[in-house]
Amino acid sequence: MRRLLLALLVGFGLTVAAVTPASATGFQTYGSGVNVRADAYLSSAVVRTLGGPTSIDVDCQKHGDRVSTADGTSEWWAHVPALGGYVTVVYIAVPEDKLPGVPECGGDNPPPAGDDITLADVQAMFGSRIANPSIVETGLPSLNQAMKDAQINTPYRKAAFLATLVHESRLEYNIREIGDTRLYGGRGYIQLTGDFNYGPAGQYFGIDLLGNPDLALSLQWSAPIARWYWTVARNINPYADNLDMGRVNAAIGYPAGAEDQRRCDSFKSALQYLTGSVPAGVICIRPAALKGDTSKLSRTQFDSLAEQGGGLG
Known part of the structure; x- marks a missing residue:
């Protein structure tokens, strides 16, 4: 419910969002202590921790480990270049469990x-x-x-x-x-x-x-x-x-x-x-x-x- 409410607030422009590069889409995290990880897995290193709700610019999303909270479950992780890692979509203020309008990471460049x-x-x-x-x-x-x-x-x-x-x-x-x-x-x-x-x-x-x-x-x-x-x-x-x-x-x-x-x-x-x-x-x-x-x-x-x-x- 909290994710849905926050998503509506963002949609109505009631939260402050950073300027978004053309190659990225702006979103808002919620909660405190949200980890940014080096990859889309709970075993990946924590590169930083968000102290509170944060505006983020996402350039792609990746399927990874499932994360569940009282507000939902998601196996998708958002790549945030400015933070140098991935944030689970569970802690992003959207009602969906996969970010709308965001491409999957590496879709055009599969590994050799x-x-x-x-x-x-x-x-x-x-x-x-x-x-x-x-x-x-x-x-x-x-x-x-x-x-x-x-x-x-x-x-x-x-x-x-x-x-x-x-x-x-x-x-x-x-x-x-x-x-x-x-x-x-x-x-x-x-x-x-x-x-x-x-x-x-x-x-x-x-x-x-x-x-x-x-x-x-x-x-x-x-x-x-x-x-x-x-x-x-x-x-x-x-x-x-x-x-x-x-x-x-x-x-x-x-x-x-x-x-x-x-x-x-x-x-x-x-x-x-x-x-x-x-x-x-x-x-x-x-x-x-x-x-x-x-x-x-x-x-x-x-x-x-x-x-x-x-x-x-």
């Missing part, structure tokens, strides 16, 4: 296809671990989108993410952990496990994963859930940036053992393919604090343990 990972790429990286090529290929468009959304956009990050998933799920979006009959057993790309993960992941996306856990192995949700785990349940990109596969493996949530080296070998194989060499300084061994089963730790608890023994490096 060469940035996407192909079936041939993963087969070259991982060989016989790609056991069902047709399933892998079917899932790649959603997986590539999830990688973009998670800013898995460097060779080190791609190598760590793909090496992890090829061991978790053989890069098959719809795989169920063999022999695991638990209600909340491993499913999907990241092999989501435990009600302590199904619950928060479902809440994040606004779906009932606890009531319908098989959504985690659907084509629609398997890749976004992997992205959620990588960036929200954990913050794994910095470990990949430091070639620290030991901490990457610990973040996935299983006890240290021979599997760590196997995953690190796959990481090196992916690096060799993506960069033409294996950089010096790859770390395959976990710090002592992370050798146990870390699966049930909160992100804060995990981060605290991961800092022991020399930070990220």
Whole structure:
């Protein structure tokens, strides 16, 4: 109701709006403490916070994470060049959940296809671990989108993410952990496990994963859930940036053992393919604090343990 009232006030010229460039459309935010994020996802960095209602000039809008308030729900985010980021449409004074008359970001300039990972790429990286090529290929468009959304956009990050998933799920979006009959057993790309993960992941996306856990192995949700785990349940990109596969493996949530080296070998194989060499300084061994089963730790608890023994490096 508040959004509708504010929208009417703006329409009647009862709020002060800034001069709008020809390439942008003026709107008004409402409320205080509204975050401007680097991208259209709740896991993206906050670049600034609006102290109160603010006039903004929007040049495009992007589909991203769902945000809900008492006034509505929206999965659209407004790009505000002057603020250097995105504001969820939920906190913009319009009655719609998508901004009227505003183009979608990147509509005329799609990312080059060469940035996407192909079936041939993963087969070259991982060989016989790609056991069902047709399933892998079917899932790649959603997986590539999830990688973009998670800013898995460097060779080190791609190598760590793909090496992890090829061991978790053989890069098959719809795989169920063999022999695991638990209600909340491993499913999907990241092999989501435990009600302590199904619950928060479902809440994040606004779906009932606890009531319908098989959504985690659907084509629609398997890749976004992997992205959620990588960036929200954990913050794994910095470990990949430091070639620290030991901490990457610990973040996935299983006890240290021979599997760590196997995953690190796959990481090196992916690096060799993506960069033409294996950089010096790859770390395959976990710090002592992370050798146990870390699966049930909160992100804060995990981060605290991961800092022991020399930070990220």
